[in-house]
Amino acid sequence: MKMNFLRKSLIAISLTSVFSYGVYSYGCADGWWGNDFNSMFAPETFVDKSYKPMFYDSYNFFYDYNPLQDYTSKFSDDIVADWSNYIGKSEPKEAVAYYLLNDTAAQYIPKLINKQSISGAKYGLNLKNKEAKNFLEFLQIAKKVEKYSTSQYYYWNYENRNQEKVDAKVIATIEDYFNNLGNKDEFYKNRIWFQLMKAKFYSNNVNDAVSFFEATKKNQSKNLLYYRALGYVAGAYYQKKDYDKSNVLFAEIFDEVPQLRQEALYNFRPVDEAAFLKQVESVPSKEVKAAMWAIYGYYADEFKAMQEIYKIDSKSEHINFLLTRWVNIQESSINVYQEKAISNPGNYHKEVAKAINQKQFKWISEVASKPDLLQNPELWFFATGYLNIFQGNFKVAEKQFDQAKIYIKAGDELAKNQIRLMQLINKVSQVKTISMKEEATLIEDLNWLLYEVPENIKYDNPFRFNYATNWVKKYLSSVYKNQGNQVMAELLNSNKVFYDSENNGQAMEEFFLKKNKTAWEELFVGLYPYNISDIYECRAINLYYAGKLEESIAMFEKIYPIKLRQYNYETDSYSYDFVDYNKRELYGNPFNGKIKDCNDCDHQAKQSVKYSSLDMLRKMKELKTNIEVGNDVYNNALLLANAYYNTSYYGNARSFYYNSIFGETGSNYISKENQYKLFDLSQAKKYYEIAFQAASDNEQRAKISYMLAKVERNEFYFNEYFSQSTYWGYNYDQVMVKKWDGFKRLKQDYSDTKYYQELIKECGYFRTYLGMQK
Known part of the structure; x- marks a missing residue:
């Protein structure tokens, strides 16, 4: 039976030692949204920071993209502080740091020893006491x-992997010096001992490092240097593939030295189940046994590891980070970012309860019920309370949150915020209908979550509130939807198709213009991402694509200047300015109809008249009226058809439909909800056909025949390609040119026109068609 230690794809664990790093795999950095994109449970709340790299992260090998720190600098502050305290005030701390950490300082050391003057050094050394001379x-x-x-x-770099080894003569010199330290103080002896240990490890004989450590360890204090040296011993065994010994030593380091936990875990070698159990049994210390299971839990099975640690030592702190991992994994199957709207809040908790491992949750609940046996009972109460919400056990959850509060230290704002958040989630989960009673119960906590938290919680605060905020809004939105209150449902969870219904748009307008909103209503109006002009503009766009030109104009005319926060590139700052959507000009002339659909060309072309969306619609109404009364039908119909064509996906006036609610910004991708609007060319086709019937000569008929061919071509593209969910762009083997009816008519009836010759020059598709006739 194999132990699945490599669930996270650890690559080539340690190359030479615990302190000589290999490579480990980071997950999908592209698209990573942060740890609260589907989580409400922050492990930082209850677990010591030394375990932080081992918290659950669905994308990265180490939590929160927490790389192994470079060992040449990791302990710099500790080393400088130790030596500075040892030397005392005779040498400035800055000078101590300079000689310890700066590579260029090495050149001055021989001169200082020989009492020669030094020039170029940033700092000198006074050498007034024996400690400074020892330094x-x-x-x-x-x-x-x-x-x-x-x-x-x-x-x-596969060609240059050989690491230079410490020369035996250098080691002999250091060892001779160490053996003759005599009455030197213990601090100094310990530092020289560590240097000798390090030199032996980086020599050609790592076995010498092991034997030296075993012979001298009893005389050393079990400080950080001791465990770093023990790491060299573990690394030596690792190099020899003696994983029974190296794993036990790495587990000891993991247990004893919080600073080295990440490195110890990283270098722990995966072995099969039988070998691992044998390693655990070989350890006399319950603390190290627990550490071994903790590492196992990180790589393989959190739950099994928790059970084993609980048997060995229920108060082991190692069990805590495993519980946070288990909870984060469980909630990831419940909390799906941008999940579909909750269709039935009454059944929601019954549905998600199944996603939690019931057998495992039962055991965890039993452990939590015996807080005296735990090192961190508040974590266990909180974890079980959180998951009990999603079991529908609301009263049990509230009781457990109250029990967790008992253990929270004064001033621990993160823990207080975390519990307050979960109590709010628990309250919201019990809402079946929303009346004044529910509003009064929730409004204070909702104001805190929706307004105070985003304002006061900084980006580096681990408190996870983003998904919780979205969840609360979606849940309450579903309650309102079931009550038939579509406006409040939309305010809490916006869906752009809401405004496809003009009745909905009218209801939202009335709500926005309402003067006597309650505090509850104001709470959500303030969070709605759209303003009244966004709403008017979206409704106007929808009316336009519904063929209601006059109603669209009337809706555009309701738009008024809105004060918006905008970025000023000249001043590199934000400012608030009034913006009138009806003053924004279209990039191209929407009434032009050219042979080539080159939107960028149209945008760059000189335009004698510039149109806003409202200007364009008013002009279109004028053209339509002229057609209806029989005034210059050909030209008016052609211009009107061009406008309808250019306000489609294919035209130069795409910016007409740029609206935050409508949800299109010029991308080549059109959402499914808007495809039937933006790919539809029926209005353009209608007026091109009217123009064709009103044409007075073959030049005009040739032009309209080509415009109708473009419509036919684009309809083919949509039906054949763009409407397919699997379409990601043109492939060389796809049909792009066909014998369009307009092309046939051109060749058959209008090959003697000037327009026909212009087409041959400018339209590659038409030339391809002509080649198909040979």
């Missing part, structure tokens, strides 16, 4: 070892 002697040794221990290579 100088230490530097001489450390800089020799450093050039071997900090050398780097890149994993993709």
Whole structure:
């Protein structure tokens, strides 16, 4: 039986040692939305920060794109602080840091030892006490070892992977010095011991590092240097593929040194189930056994690991981060970002309850019921309370949140916010209808979540409220929808098809213009992403594509200037300015109809008359009236047909339908909801045919025949390609040119016209068609 340790695809775990890094895989960085895109449960709330890299992350190997820190700099602050405290005030801390961390400082050390003057150094050393002199002697040794221990290579460089090894003579010199330290103080001896340990590890004989550690470890304090040295021992065993020993040592480091947990876990070698259990049994310490299971839980099975740790030591803190991972995994099957609107809030919790592993949740609930046996009972109460919401056990959840509160430390704002959020989710989950009673119960907490939290929570705060905010709005929206209150349902969860119904648009307009809104209504109006002019414009666009030209004009005329926050590129700042949508000009002349559909060309062409959307519609109404009364029917019908063509997906006036609610901004992709509007050329076809009937000569008829051929071509493209959900762009083997009726008519009836010759020059499709006739 194999243990699935590689669920996250750890690549080539340790290359040389615990401190010599290999490569690990980050997941799908493209499209990553953050950890709260489908989560309300922040593990940072209850678990020590040393476990942070191991929190659940659906995209990255380490949580929140938390890379292994470069070991040449990870402990810089600790090293400087230790030496500065040791030396005392005789040497400035900045000088201590300079000589410890700056590579160029190495050249000055021999001169300082020989009491020679130095020039070019940023700092000197006073060397007034023995500790400072010890520091100088230490530097001489450390800089020799450093050039071997900090050398780097890149994993993709297959031709230069050999790491330079410490020369045996250098090791012998350091070892001789260490053996003759005599009455030197313990701090200094410990630092020289670590340098010797490091030198032996980076030599050609790593076994010497192991034997040296075993012979001298009893004389060393179990400080950070001790466990870093133990990491070298583990790395030596790892190099020899003695994973029984290396894994146990990495687990010990994981347990004892929070600073090294990420590295220890990273270097833990996956083995099969039998070998792993044997390794666990070989460990006398319950703490290290628990650590081994914790690492197992990270790579393979959180739940099994929790059960085993609970048997070994129920108060082990390692069990806590595993619980957060389990909860985050469970909720990921419930919380689906941009989920469909909740159709029936009454059945919602019954449906999602099935997504939670009931057998495992039962065990976790039983553990939580015995808080005296746990190191972190507030986490367990909170976790079970959270998931009980989605079991429909609302009273149980509330009780567990109250129990969790008992353990929260004063001043822990993250924990307080997390519990308040879950209590709100629990309250909302119990709402079946919304009346003044429910409004009074929820309004204070909703105001906090919807307004205060976004204003006060900074981007680096781990509090997860984004998905919760969306969930609350969608849930309440579904309640309103079931009550028949479409306006409030739309305010809470906007859907652009809402405005396809003019009755809905009228109802929303009346609501916006209502003077005596309640505090509850104002709460959601303030969150609605659209203003009254957005609504008027969207309704006007929908009326236009519904063939209601006069009504569309009337709706556009309702638009008035709105104060909007806009970015000023000249001042590199935001400002609030009044914006009148009816002043925005279309990029091209919508009444032009050319041989080539080149929108960019039309946009760049000189335009004697510029049109806004409203100007265009008024002109179209004028043209339509002229046609109806029989005034210059050919030209008026041609111009009107061109306008309808250019306000489609294919034309130069696409910006007519740019609207935040309508949801189109000029992309080549048109949403399914809008395809029947923007690909529809029936109005253009209607007026081209009227123009054809009114044409007075063959030049006019030739032009209209070509315009109708373009309509026929585009209708073919839509039906054959654009309307298909699998269409992602033109393929060379797809049919792009056919024997359009308009092309046939041109060749058959109008080949003697000047327009026909212009087509041959400008239209490659037409030339292709003519080639098809040979």
